[in-house]
Amino acid sequence: MAVPILKQGPFLIASIQAALTDTDVLQLRDDVMSQVTRHRSRGIIVDVTALDVMDSFVSRSLRGIAMMTRLRGAETVIVGIQPEVAFAMVQLGMNFEDVQTALDLEEGLALLQAQEGPTDGAS
């Protein structure tokens, strides 16, 4: 099932709706990369609230998306990792240290906006 990606200002929001197969994950990676280019996005939020499992493949792929988009000048924030999923990822031994995370969509957007610095209209 394809993951819908919405454009919100300078950011993209990818909301995962259901369990992902490996094929879905690779599709998401390709879609995010092409949309970042098309919209000249400066940040991406990947919402994983709906995922009840993040195994090594999914974790590695999301980390890959974060690394790739950073090379294109856009920061990725993974939001909504469930408590049990976080526990399993640590037990599994996943290293997610270089990936930005936030509690939920709202916190993720706040994080990206803060990194954008003061907006032009602020004065």
Add this chain to the structure above:
Amino acid sequence: MPPESEERIAIESDNDVVTARQRARELAAKVDLTSTDQTLLATAISEVARNITTYATRGEVLLSIVRDNGGREGIRVVARDQGPGIADVDLAMQDGYTSGGGLGLGLPGARRLVDEFDIETAPAAGTTVTLVKWSRAR
């Protein structure tokens, strides 16, 4: 103890990996595995089932409810294939070792997520991984 009502899931595509862990979760709820333990088990299944699609192309996952002498219930998972097998199991069980381009967390990671872990393999003889997660409820 012979397992009751064994459920078999053929593993041939990445879709089957998702099916296997969802079925395991349904079964785990029957033996009152906590939500966290269900997630740990489902993650471990994902790792061993993916090893089947990555290295052996096809195989199967067998799920069953097991009971120990004290009446404690748990879920047993057998993931087996007729694939190439593993030449050096000790190496494959080390964190960070991979021959498949992954992170090398699959087998050692799966072992950390469950209560019992066993692997039988030999070159050209396929691989059978057995996992058990016990319920903490009595």
